[in-house]
Amino acid sequence: MLIGNLGKDPDVQHLEGNIAVAKFPLATTETFKDRTGKLVSQTEWHTVVLWRGLAELAQKYLHKSSLVYIEGRLRTRSWDDKDGNRKFATEVVGDNLIMLDKKMDAPPPGETGGPEGMGGHDTPLGDPSESLPF
Numbered sequence: 001m002l003i004g005n006l007g008k009d010p011d012v013q014h015l016e017g018n019i020a021v022a023k024f025p026l027a028t029t030e031t032f033k034d035r036t037g038k039l040v041s042q043t044e045w046h047t048v049v050l051w052r053g054l055a056e057l058a059q060k061y062l063h064k065s066s067l068v069y070i071e072g073r074l075r076t077r078s079w080d081d082k083d084g085n086r087k088f089a090t091e092v093v094g095d096n097l098i099m100l101d102k103k104m105d106a107p108p109p110g111e112t113g114g115p116e117g118m119g120g121h122d123t124p125l126g127d128p129s130e131s132l133p134f
Helices: 052-061
Strands: 002-006 011-015 019-033 039-051 067-080 086-099
Touching (some): 011 052, 019 052, 039 067
Antiparallel strands (some): 002 019, 011 019, 019 039
């Protein structure tokens, strides 16, 4: 379980069979007091990978600096680079995503199914014709 901010917009690709996969860096920060009582902040960077519906959700609603809760599992991959050296990468494969930003953008006009109070109809939020009594 991680709570942190995206370091950049999600990079979304579509694999064979139109399967969406999103990848982005996530910064988590831990604050603690050292021996002298001074507050110290330590930031760790994690690579998060989301698949299918979560990847599409990330593409629509997440952006650099978005605050998110990610629940998932660790996966370590290995490969050989161009010089034949063995490389390793550990990633968080997300199984659950909760957007924690205080203010979310409304879905584009015509898109439905957004969170309650986010429009969910064909007229953009704030359209003056919505409040006219006639």
